[in-house]
Every structure is written in structure tokens, then in C-alpha cells.
Amino acid sequence: MLKTAANLANLGTETAFDVLARAARLDAARRADGRSPVINLGIGQPDFPTPDHVVEAAVKALRDGHHGYTPAQGVPALREAVAADLHARHGVEVDPGRVVVVPGGKPTMFFAMLMFGEPGAEILYPDPGFPIYRSAIEFTGAKAVPIPLREENAFAFSASDVIERMTERTRLVIVNSPANPTGGVTPPEEMDKLAEALAERPDVAVLSDEIYSTMLYDGREHRSILQYPELAGQAIMLDGWSKRYAMTGWRLGYAVWPEALVERAVRLCVNDHSCVNAPTQYAGIAALEGPQDAAEAMVQAFDERRRVTVDRLNALPGVRCVEPGGAFYAFPNIEGTGLESRGLQDRLLEEAGVAAIAGPSFGLFGEGYLRISYANSTQNIEEAMDRMAALLS
Incomplete structure (x- = not known):
């Protein structure tokens, strides 16, 4: 049997990518069964496209021979x-x-x-x-x-x-x-x-x-x-x-x-x-x-979604959420639900079709919390919160 270096055992991982893969598999199964798709509030990725002028600059670089x-x-x-x-x-x-x-x-x-x-x-x-x-x-x-x-x-x-x-x-x-x-x-x-x-x-x-x-x-x-x-x-x-x-x-x-x-x-x-x-x-x-209007519009959209996300989280039974001041994440406290973070993460994905990340994925002090990414449309956020409310009640 191959013997690898001992320090490789010290490497952790980024759970968001594991949840993303699980969500993709479950989404395919739900669609095949005629159910509504998974809503991903787990991955930390803007749901906006790269600005057009940035894409064109890369295309031009290739055409200009920057290979x-x-x-x-x-x-x-x-x-x-x-x-x-x-x-x-x-x-x-x-x-x-x-x-x-x-x-x-x-x-x-x-x-x-x-x-x-x-x-x-x-x-x-x-x-x-x-x-x-x-x-x-x-x-x-x-x-x-x-x-x-x-x-x-x-x-x-x-x-x-x-x-x-x-x-x-x-x-x-x-x-x-x-x-x-x-x-x-x-x-x-x-x-x-x-x-x-x-x-x-x-x-x-x-x-x-x-x-x-x-x-x-x-x-x-x-x-x-x-x-x-x-x-x-x-x-x-x-x-x-x-x-x-x-x-x-x-x-x-x-x-x-x-x-x-x-x-x-x-x-x-x-x-x-x-x-x-x-x-x-x-x-x-x-x-x-180049122009910064697309980047600025994206932040404005995140701000609007932030307010919706926090309001809806605070209305969920057993959940409270402080208002985030930056980025595109909320970190609600879910202790009042009586569920552990990973258990709620798994039930949300498997039963409600909502992907979120358990707080312990981010450290020793993450138990009792979930990470919710509001880098998704307001419509999807509202639907995800409806599903979470149905599960928690």
C-alpha cells in the first residue's frame, strides 16, 4: 500500500464545495421526479456574470497572441x-x-x-x-x-x-x-x-x-x-x-x-x-x-437581498440573525430550533431542497449557526425562506 506524507492528514477542506456537489446531485434527482429545483444559498459566488468589457479584454488578449x-x-x-x-x-x-x-x-x-x-x-x-x-x-x-x-x-x-x-x-x-x-x-x-x-x-x-x-x-x-x-x-x-x-x-x-x-x-x-x-x-x-457600474450595481443588489434575507431569517421559528455589515453572507443563530447545525444543514438540503452551510464548517465556534449566502436572486431567497419556514414549523 502507498504511504503518503503524514502532514497531508492535517489538511481540511472547504465544505461549501462538498455541499455544492451534493446539491447538484439532489437537484438532478428532484428535477427528474418533477419536483422544484434545489435553491443554493451555500456557495460564496456572485450570481452575476463577469462584465462584458472584461470578457472582451480576455478575448482580445487571446486574439492578440498572448498565449x-x-x-x-x-x-x-x-x-x-x-x-x-x-x-x-x-x-x-x-x-x-x-x-x-x-x-x-x-x-x-x-x-x-x-x-x-x-x-x-x-x-x-x-x-x-x-x-x-x-x-x-x-x-x-x-x-x-x-x-x-x-x-x-x-x-x-x-x-x-x-x-x-x-x-x-x-x-x-x-x-x-x-x-x-x-x-x-x-x-x-x-x-x-x-x-x-x-x-x-x-x-x-x-x-x-x-x-x-x-x-x-x-x-x-x-x-x-x-x-x-x-x-x-x-x-x-x-x-x-x-x-x-x-x-x-x-x-x-x-x-x-x-x-x-x-x-x-x-x-x-x-x-x-x-x-x-x-x-x-x-x-x-x-x-x-474600465467602468465600475456593473460592480457597483452588484453591491446594491446584494444590499437589497441582505435586508430581505435578515428580515426573513428573523421571522423563522427558533432563528435569530444579526445584520451583516459586508460581504454577501448572513450567519443566523439556529440554537432555538433545537437542532445541531449539521443536522439542520442536511435536513434543509434533503427535505426542503435548500443548500446552506453548517457553522462548524467554519470553525470551533460555529456550532449553533448556519451560513446563508444571499448571492442569489430575491425570488429564490424568498422561496428558500418559505421552504425553511415550512420545515422548521
Whole structure:
């Protein structure tokens, strides 16, 4: 029998993809039986198409002959467009030489864990949080230390909770705002407090996952880690195109690295994926430099769906839901139903034809919750809530 490396057993998974596959199989069976289709409120993917001008830019790149390898760090024009966009959104000056383009958001996470994670090291991560954080930390042999995100705090992280968990073994702190799976948004004053503490620990890096930074509601403000010059030697900022421009399948993301780590990040790119495919990078330029009306309309639609989703969840028996401040997720508390999260997840899918994700898929503190994605039409959300109400009552 083949013997694989022991650390592979430490890798977790992203349950949303498992539920997506189960939902697809069940949907096919329901349609074959003449029943209504499955409504997917589980997957974190905009239900909008990529803007036309972005698609055309990729087609043009192919027709113009961009078929070969590109620089491992990303084509210069794209890195310059990223720097210009960050200046416009956050008022910061970013050297394009610090931008490293990668296929999606996960490579940056893994690269950061590989740089700072090893046996004896500790890495702090948000919980409930994106499951790949903990998975990648444990893969390296480092100790994963959860930062609890609490319902009573609208799932925004508390700088004090981070600071009190830092030890002499802490090598990396991960923050995510707006957050997946909760939709929590961290107030600027908490970021200020955290930045002050990290500046006193120059031996600790911080990875700020800002992939949902353009999806904010009710006038909330996003404070980027790049807005703290005192952390320039410690801060890694992750962002990309997947959510903002409905480009999940294009696999295009980037990070801004401290200058001293750029060469290491590029070396990891060379070893891992060589480079990002050429036409996608030209599509990324068009997305950043072209009209933003489609992206803005998408956020407005999410805001409207957010209100419907929260109102309907709070009307369900045994359910309560704090209002998410960003992203396109709600994280309702389902303790009042008397059901465990995974049990309710499975019954919703199998009996009601509604796909949602159990809270424990996102961490130790996720029990008693579900993740609901409102990246679906209002009509489908209303129908899904009707089905949930029928099941729970």
C-alpha cells in the first residue's frame, strides 16, 4: 500500500464545495421526479456574470497572441493597475514591485503559512472564519490559535481578543473584514488598536484578507492594513477579482507583500504555478481600469437581498440573525430550533431542497449557526425562506 506524507492528514477542506456537489446531485434527482429545483444559498459566488468589457479584454488578449508564459509576479501593466486602484480606494502609495499576482486568493494564504508556519510556531486566525486558514496552518505543523468572533459583537473581531492571544511563539496574525462566513465588519478603531499592538511586535506578520472590501453596507468604512505605514514591513494584504467583479472561475488574485518578502513570494510562485494565465491578467486590467457600474450595481443588489434575507431569517421559528455589515453572507443563530447545525444543514438540503452551510464548517465556534449566502436572486431567497419556514414549523 502507498504511504503518503503524514502532514497531508492535517489538511481540511472547504465544505461549501462538498455541499455544492451534493446539491447538484439532489437537484438532478428532484428535477427528474418533477419536483422544484434545489435553491443554493451555500456557495460564496456572485450570481452575476463577469462584465462584458472584461470578457472582451480576455478575448482580445487571446486574439492578440498572448498565449505564452508571463512573468511569475504578474504582467507589469496589471501590477501597475492594482497599485493605481489601491491608491484610488485607500489613498495609499503602493510600489507595483510589491504586488504579486496569483491564481485566486488561496495561494497567498498558503504562501504566508509556508513562510511563517512550522512546528513550534503559532498562527492566529478568525473563528468562525474561512476554513482554509486553519487547514493551511495545521498543514505546516504550526499551532492554529482561534480568535473568537462573537454574535454579540456583530462578528467583528476585537483587537483585545487578538492581543491577549499573542505569545512569544506567535509568527502570524490573520484578519478578515468584511468577513466570511459572518459578514462581520471590523470598526476602524479596532484596526487602529491592533495596528498599534502589532507595531510593537515587529517579529509578527499580519495577513489581512480584504477580498470583500468593496462590499460594505449602511455607510460602513473599510480600513485596509496598507493604511498603516508603521506595518509596512509586516503586512501582507490579500485581494482579488473573484467577488468584486464576479470572476470566481477566472482564478485571479493578488497580494501586496512587505518588500523583504517579495522575492520569497515570487519564488513560491515559480515553484507552485509558474505564472497566472495571460488572458486572465489582461481581463484583470480591464476590470480595474474600465467602468465600475456593473460592480457597483452588484453591491446594491446584494444590499437589497441582505435586508430581505435578515428580515426573513428573523421571522423563522427558533432563528435569530444579526445584520451583516459586508460581504454577501448572513450567519443566523439556529440554537432555538433545537437542532445541531449539521443536522439542520442536511435536513434543509434533503427535505426542503435548500443548500446552506453548517457553522462548524467554519470553525470551533460555529456550532449553533448556519451560513446563508444571499448571492442569489430575491425570488429564490424568498422561496428558500418559505421552504425553511415550512420545515422548521
